[in-house]
Amino acid sequence: MDQSRQGYKTLAAGIEAVGEFEDRRSRFIAQLAHVESEREAEEFIEKVRARHHDARHNVPAWILSDGRERCSDDGEPSRTAGMPTLDVLRGAGLADVCCVVTRYFGGTLLGPGGLVRAYTAATQAAVADAEDNGNVVEMMLVTPVVCQIPYSAFDRVQHMVAQAGGHVRDTVFAEDVQLTCSFKAGEEEAFVSALTEFANGENLCKVGEPRFGQF
Template sequence: MTFCTLRAGARARGEFEDRRSRFIGLLVPVGGERDATRGVAEVRAARHDARHNAWAWALADGRERCSDDGEPQRTAGQPILQQLRGAGLANVCCVVTRYFGGTLLGPGGLARAYGEAAARSIAAAREAGDLVTQGLVVPVTCVVPYAAYERTRHVALMCDGREQDAIFFEDVQVTYVFRAGQEGRFVAALSELANGRDVCQVGEARLGTL
């Protein structure tokens, strides 16, 4: 399972204006439904003077929801959700705030405006380099002599691993992260380098950045 999401701690903002109505989109990362609900509540509290705060969220497990927040049915939440789907995003929530400009936009105009604000938020995240690919990763911790550290690092890179941390004592305790299913090659290669000794501890698979 791999998916595209917003980097932890990042936020992306996009704005669109039509006939003096302002549509301000905010894209945030979420870990689940509770996070998404909290994110919507925070935007509502911060922009309590707005007429509408429509939203949509999508999770990596396939769950998704959206709300028109008082706009005509399917003119706000659904266009936002369609933008998330179109970008292949998961574990994100997008809230689009509307400040009414005095002119009715009609169902088509509303759908375009809400969708465009969401699209601009996604584009801002992409431009900032805050969209990342996540999937199941497996950490592998090994203890090797200091002299073997660089060679171990080279083997990890050849197995598409990345170093997470290293602690230097007389020996080096280093943790590498691999895409799930790739860690076996590294463990086997390192065992061969260590003349058959087991020098690796394989951790539990978890969601992480690939």
Template sequence: MGQAEFLTLRKGAEVTGEVVDRRSRFIAQIAPVSSEAEAGSFIERVRSRHRDARHNVPAWLLSDGRERCSDDGEPQRSAGMPTLEVLRGAGLANVCCVVTRYFGGTLLGTGGLVRAYAAATQAAVAAARDAGDIVRMALVRRVTCVIPYGAYERVKRMVMDMQGRVKDSIFAKDVQMNCVFPSGSEGAFVEALRELSGGEELCIVGEPMFGEL
């Protein structure tokens, strides 16, 4: 069964985190994916990018519960599993991470590898947070409303106060605001806008769909 709500990377984002341990470089690269095929394509892109690396360790997990990882030649459970566990611990889904290792000439042992692969992945997750590239996916409804210019700032605040988000606004003769709300919470906004307009219907409410909140 798929998750009702989860965190993932913004569409089109790719983030990187890197650690160095005894001259071995560990470069974690994370991208959003929506299927096993997309994960496979990302893994191949990273492998092509780092053909000269000793290892390219992949891990991915989807919102439907499917997940997979590989140690790519490293000792068993020293690379892929630590990478996957960091993704899980961050509450992420529909993501793929590939940690590239350039060998520095010193064996790190299983414990050292576990720490290094996990640290590189944690660095990439932190970079994604810092860049604002982590988004929440949930069951949402899109609400479009057309309002006078003079009401724009007030309605914008109403959207935020009622758990919504203004995706974009189109400024023409009037202002068209395209908003998204957690499914079930849009009713309060629609009713508040009806009261503000003296009973006029200003909103078009879409069907529930799974999307970025």
């Protein structure tokens, strides 16, 4: 995944989405969670393995927003389990997520094609569960802007923030008014220019570094 792109989707923190698929009595249970590091991914994988310690396979796949990703077939034939699971996460545009698909063997070999279909279907069902319950969130590249303005300009500047597509996240009333705003990366430039013009050339803004967050 390209960190320079403007956004990605992830699962809401603290949520676990689940999807199931069954084929010839083999049961596949996909468990999907939000993670923000390789350590958190490994912790979730171990949690699922402990939960399903009696299962034949617990197949993990994870993608982070910095571009790192990993998967394992966990004893299934090569590229029949981990890669199909990872491909579903990629195809859904997800990042900072970990999926573990648990397989309880039903006694009948499914063959490579059957395994790919089963792991794909279970993972797709978990992603659909997250989407259907409103647990998929959009992460955008967001730029914070902090402004120090006189009280007399408060209403006007709030309107300018909204006009530029931004949001006021926090307001502190002291000698002046401090507004903490956020803009989609790049859109802050129009606001900063407009406010500088409004202030007769005085720079009233401190622009922060863009970072990924909900907008």
